[in-house]
Amino acid sequence: MSNAEQIWDLESIFPGGSSSPELQMQLEAVRTQIAALQAQVEALTSGLTLEQLKTLVHDMQDVQINLGQCRAFVSCLTAQNVRDNKAKLLQGDLGQIGASLAGVFTAIDHIFVSIPEEKWQSFLEDGELKELKFALNERRDVAKIKMSPELESLVTDLEVDGYHAWSHLYYTIVGDMSIEMELAGKPQTLSMGQAANLLSSPDPKVRQGVFEKYEQAWSEKAELFASTLNHLAGFRINLYKNRGWDDVLSEPLQRNRMERATLDAMWAAVQGGKPHLVKFLERKAEILGLDQVAWCDLWAPVGDAGKEIPLAEAKTFVVDQLRKFSPDIADFTERAIAKRWVEAEDRGGKRPGAFCTSLPLSKESRVFMTYSGTISSLGTLAHELGHAYHGYVLKDAPLFLRRYAMNVAETASTFGELLVVDGAIGAASTPEEKLGILEDKIGRSVSFFMDIHSRFLFETRFYDARKKGLVSAAQLNELMAGAQKEAFLDSLKEYHPHFWASKLHFYSTGVPFYNFPYTFGYLFSAGVYARAKAEGQGFAQNYARLLADTARMSVEDLAKKHLGVDLTKPDFWEAAVKLATDDVEEFLQLTQK
Template sequence: MNKPLRQTWDLESIFPGGSSSPELKAFLESLEAEAKQLREAVQSAKVPTNLQEISPLEEILSLFEKCVAKASEAGAFVGCLAAQDQNDKKAIQLSGRVTTLYAELQSIKAKFDNLLREIDDSLWASWLTTEKAAPLQFILNESRDLAREKMNPEMESLALELAIDGYHGWGEFYDTIVSKIQIPHEENGKTELLSAGQAFNKLHNPNREVRQEMFEKWEQAWTAAEDYCADTLNHLAGFRLKLYGNRGWEDVLKEPLAINRMSRETLETMWAVIQDAKPVLVEYLNRKAKLLGLEGLAWTDVEAPIRTAVSKVTYDEAAQTIVEQFRKFSPKLADFSQMAFDKSWIEAEDRPGKRPGGFCTSFQWSNQTRIFMTFGGTSSNVSTLAHELGHAYHQYLMSGLPVLNQDYAMNVAETASTFAEMIVADALVKAAKSEEEKLALLEEKIQNSVAFFMNIHARFLFETRFYDKRKEGLLNAAEISELMEEAQKEAYCNALSSYHPHFWASKLHFYSTGVPFYNFPYTFGYMFSTGLYVRALEEGSSFADKYDALLRDTGVMTVEALAKKHLGVDLTERDFWQGAADMCIADIQQFLRMTDHLA
């Protein structure tokens, strides 16, 4: 890394010309034609009665996989365009076109899955042993079983079509709301208007006055937009609830649990272990308040560093550190990450107009990935970069597998990302050159436990209760803010002096139409990856290959089966989760010992 790394991503190698790309236009047209061909094939297909009649279904599967890969390519590209410039109106229009394509493919799949559920059980068992179907056995069984729990295919198809301008339309409207957020900030005698993404970075400034001033403006900005956000959230939830009701689903968690291929028992066991660990986290929060000279931590103090000096990290320094620490665990992971930096797969530039947050997106047709974030030089930004590279590596490992077998759920996706983040954080703590540096790095590591045990838990509590209330009717912005603050107080065990009532408005995840309950999978990923990290410490360098094998299986197993096969553990029991929690607790206990004299 001798020459400075490029901080803007290369999208031209995918489709040159951005949102006006002729190649993208032709690609979308070919995909639409293939989707039409796929629909016609499904409509003319008959339920087979013997193996000789199966071949049309196998041809449909092949074409469907091709369409899925190409839709991923188009969707990822358009998503990148919209994220890098929220004023790219053409990208927003293209987003609607791609959403229509996705809905069309979902509608076709609903009809195809209905064919699958009508196949005789003995013929089904025979087909799953054939060369074409055997590799897709898990996916085919999953699709068939789920089809039996949904409405008839005509109704499912109608719902998906209506969702384009209804459900997904509301999700896209939220993006418009965020793009209009502008927050004034004065620095070096100049006042500038910050985008939501830029302002969010200021909320993590080491200077408490800067944080508090920005938080007040942040709350004001979202208060001004609260009615728009409340309407959006109400209608997103209303659509889901109505759809679930027509499917006969009473439990609002049925779909997110199915999507994440996990049982409610596993989820409840995980939360129970976390709840039991919270008293130690409260000790940490109280100790941190004393170290900062405060009676109690405000919302913006929770993630503040205990050192007051501003410590900036350059993008190149962050890249070098990440690759070096990855190499200690896995040369394969390090080489992949170096390639991502060298090939400019990462958009990190700090500039106006970008969407807030970070993500990794997959281009399945060209077997590439792209990472989006805004790098401001904070340690949190370094963590985000490592996190997203973990996602990218996960997708890299899936190359060569059938496209349908690459569709892993969010909870195991977050496992790969948080594991990568943990490698960097733990290595830096162990390599600290002074007690002060070690304390600061340890505290940053503990922040993840606070985030996943408390912040994400607050989101889960809020969303669960919001859906319960929404069944009774629309909620206004004040009622939603009250639910949010109540959930935060419970999740943080009333340990903070102030909270963030408009968090529900500012958090993109509540408005995701791709994944309902975009919260508990994060905590699962953190806890599962911590358990994996415990195993990695026990087994040493030999674990890297086992880790890769586990990630490659994430698209074809429930999480319970995955853990049983690769780790020999039962996720519905407390033992595995307790081992992960104990590692987090050990960090906090070390922090408390190191700060005894300071407090």
């Protein structure tokens, strides 16, 4: 395949990369728009007419579309070349613009709150605003339960050198950490990310060796990170207390537009599926020649990873699998590939990981990844193209109705990935290859059902303890290992007590409780996939309509409307969990002696 087919087209968005004059013009236009919006807000002395509200709502979305276009473009630049210093400066500019816009939005939200209830609801019956009712009510409701605009803006100011600073400090220290190890007879210095990757090495000595050093490295920083985690949590608890929020889960649940009963029903179904995964871990131990699987063996490969799949073949395979379900999705995906929305080249200087970003102004998407020819790389390609399809379905909706939450964000991506991975299992040329793909797939269920559940248990318990006072590093270890033991049904030989120090998500100030939305997303998508398998192509239209509604209602309403199910009840979740346990049954059969 020629080079040009592996790299994406960014020139048609803003020509000239990080030196693009067109990009500078767009940024200047956004700054002007924000200043105009600010002036508009200041000019509103008392009361707000329907026309003024409509103008505000229109302008809020318009400026976000224009800013979003720049943001997406710059994120592509920084990903494709980590040494693009101009792109880094642009990122800084965007941060500042974003902060000034957030300030104006906070002021606007409080104007919304100040409108008397009856008047507000009558405004929302207006033709143009009616469609946005959900989004506008949500904005106003969230602003209502916060403190006064003066206090909230003080919080935002203080967060920069307090809350967020603790998080930045953590990331900086982790970036500097390394492990010295002898690999294949040569001494090597590994970053923490590289070390973590070695935990999926087929060599048990490498896995154990790395894991010991890995735990050791985190334990050396345990006091430092324990105090960081305590201050982050302390900040959050105090802020919640001042806002009058007594449950630490209220913010994450609200952000994910879901009810507590839904979360409980989901975990209950997960719990019911776990004994199957324990059987899987037992069989995996046998295959690996171990008496019991330890934490460091969880990602050890089993079976054969299969032959290398060239990128061109992978693209065709993805499109062919999608076509079996929906010709529309297949056609869209084919066009996205032909228009070079995908950056997949395996070269140095690229950021690790994969993502899909949508360009709200040009109504396109871009997919970023480093394609390596493995089955998991093929899955990633399908995953990211699934995100692109989600963006495509939403592209003509008002911006406020394109903002889906984290828990439904993975619906289309996981769906596409499941479709393609199952296709690959069906197309495997040897039993060993089939086993390898299946094992990789079940490994993801282990992560979502057990590992992420342990993070949820840990974080909930940690917050309870933190409310009473500081929690020591030793106590954190105890809480973590205890949560892991419980979430894995006591099935591992050894746990990872310093996991709390190593997991970046615990230190994120952008997303509180960065855990259960993952499991939700995976199972929600699996449940939709189960329905698609049962109903076949006839479900494709429903599927597109469901995706189109992901940012227009609560997840409970979404499921009721498009799947006819009640997410607060176990049925839907149990059907989704069963897909994973069926995989385990197949694995057990395939590996029976």
